[in-house]
Amino acid sequence: MPDKYGxxxxxxxxxxxxxxxxKLDIRDEPTLSExxxxxxxxxxxxxxxxxxPYNLVYLQNIHRLLFSDLYEWAGELRTVGMAKQDTRFCQPQFMEKExxxxxxxxxxxxxxxxMSRAELIIAVADAYSDINVVHPFREGNGRAQRILFEHLIMNAGFEISWWGIEKEEWIVANIAAYNCTLGPMEQVFEKCIGDEIPPHQLISIPTQNGKQ
Incomplete structure (x- = not known):
């Protein structure tokens, strides 16, 4: 019985x-999703x-913090192959290397x-798309990845907010990026990346709740 990831x-x-x-022994998908x-x-x-510096372990730690109340494997790299429609993610044995x-x-x-804001938009769209193809976790990749990119973007000196982006827009952007068209992903980050952050405000910046 194939699931949504195939x-x-x-x-x-x-x-x-x-x-x-x-961990909650929820047996239906809508309740689990909620x-x-x-x-x-x-x-x-x-x-x-x-x-x-950031690395895969840093991303794993974010995932563990987000999902340890729900999944035993929170923060652990997946051990199964995954795909969404025509998008096939990195095979487990290659994820760490990639x-x-x-x-x-x-x-x-x-x-x-x-970087300038314009340069940053292009750079993060490219990097985000690449990490999305690695897709290191069995579930919750988007939420963990967006927090990682919040940190990257804030460290680069810019505000970041995901709230204006609809789920369908994320899906379209990720599919296009998988097919080597980064325009839609750049448009996403054009909306998400805000003004420059004054240097004195960079010391303690709260993480936003990533929107699925």
Whole structure:
């Protein structure tokens, strides 16, 4: 029985079901989805901003903080292949290597520090799209990834807000980026990235609740 990610029956789901095993023993997807949204939103308030360097372990820690109340495997790299329609994500055995390349590229770019807003939009759209293809977790990739990019963008000196972006817009942008068309993703970040942050305000910046 394939689920929305096309992985079929696997150890992450209850037997004969597409519902992920969870600490609350919720057995239907709508209720589990609602629990995910509520618990991760609450947990996001406890994710502290940290300056770079960033890496895959940093992203795993964000995921663990967001989902440890719900999933035993929160923060752990997935062990099954995954796909959404025609989008096939990185195979588990290659995820660490591919993520390492992306983080190394961002480090080489000095974590986008000193870029203009226009330059930053292009840079983060490209990096976000690359990490999305790695898709390191069985569930909750978008929420964890957006917090990582909040930190990147705030460290680069700009405000960031996801609230004007609809779910369908995210989906379209990610599919286009997978097919090497970054325009829609750049449009997303054009909406999300705000004004420059005065340097004295960068010391303690709260993390926003990522919108699914």
């Amino acid at each position: 992985v079929g029956e696997d150890a992450y789901c209850y037997a004969g079901s597409t519902v992920l095993r969870n 629990a995910e949204q509520q618990l991760s939103a609450i947990a996001a308030d406890n994710v502290e901003f940290n300056p770079p 993520a390492g390349k992306i983080f190394k590229s961002m480090a080489t770019a000095r974590w986008f520090e000193g």
